[in-house]
Amino acid sequence: MAEPFPTCYLNGAYLPLGEARISPLDRGFLFGDGAYEVMPVYRGRPFRLEAHCARLTRSLAELRMRDPLSRAQWREMFATLIEAGGHGDQYLYWQVSRGAEPGRNHAPLPDIPRTVFAFAAPWPVPSREALEHGLACVTAADTRWARCDIKSTALLANVLLRQLAVDAAAAETILLREGRLTDASASAVHVVIDGEVRTPPNSHEILPSTTRTVVEELAARAGIPWRAAPVSESELRAAEEIWISAATREVQPVTRLDGHAVGKGRPGPLWRRVHAAFQDWKRELQEKPW
Secondary structure (H helix, E strand, O other), rough: OOOOOOOEEOOOOEEEEEOOOOOOEEEEHHOOOOOEEEEEOOEEEEEOOHHHHHHHHHHHHOOOOOOOOOOOHHHHHHHHHHHHHOOEEEEEEEEOOOOOOOOOOOOOOOOOOOOOEEEEEOOOOOHHHHHHHHHEEEEEEOOOOOOOOOOOOOOOOHHHHHHHHHOOOOEEEEEEEEEEEEEEEOOOEEEOOOEEEEOOOOOOOOOOOOHHHHHHHHHHHOOOOOOOOOEHHHHHHHOEEEEEOOOOEEEEEEEOOOOEEEOOOOHHHHHHHHHHHHHHHOOOOOOOOO
């Protein structure tokens, strides 16, 4: 990922990223006590703005926090950061922590001012190699905590799982729990079985991915059958196609899993249709106000 643009937002102020400071007693720093979002921006237009804002509000509610800003305030902040980044393709990162208290207390949860931080960064354009030949992935046991539906800043398990992919010269780690597919370390996973796209149903074990929802809508738009349904490890390994999707990946094909070819070992025809539909839809939306 490229370095962020030099301007960030911190607690009501826009300032150089290198000058941003938080208290060492901030609970986000001490406990990972916060939630975050990542949203694509295409030609200066946020993608799925309402869905991302709604998911942050939900994550905060699950952490027993209220969203500290109104939708209008979030939109104003995003517009300022997008303008500072040059209005092109980029992504926005923003997070809310519970804030800083004078001490390190597990409980009770303090009612203190929240810490709000955000920045924009250049869009990570996928390589031609990834789109033409697909990605290699590995599998691992899902060792994340029991509330994966909360987009928490406490991501140590995800980081360690992603490192397994780096160690294997792979792009992502696909996760299994008790013989079932859940997520990947930083992506949703879609599996094509008998010409149908299947994605594990949302639960506490699954992050409710906004990009996953886009993929499902585009599959329906392209006339491709899909459904939310459990996927066993054996079904994953025998799949005709495997895709991963995320805000900064869109939807990408997996062509090798644990060193073995997925399907015919090249990006499949259903992925090609959904990927093309994704690019068409982006162009359509870019002409509409946000």
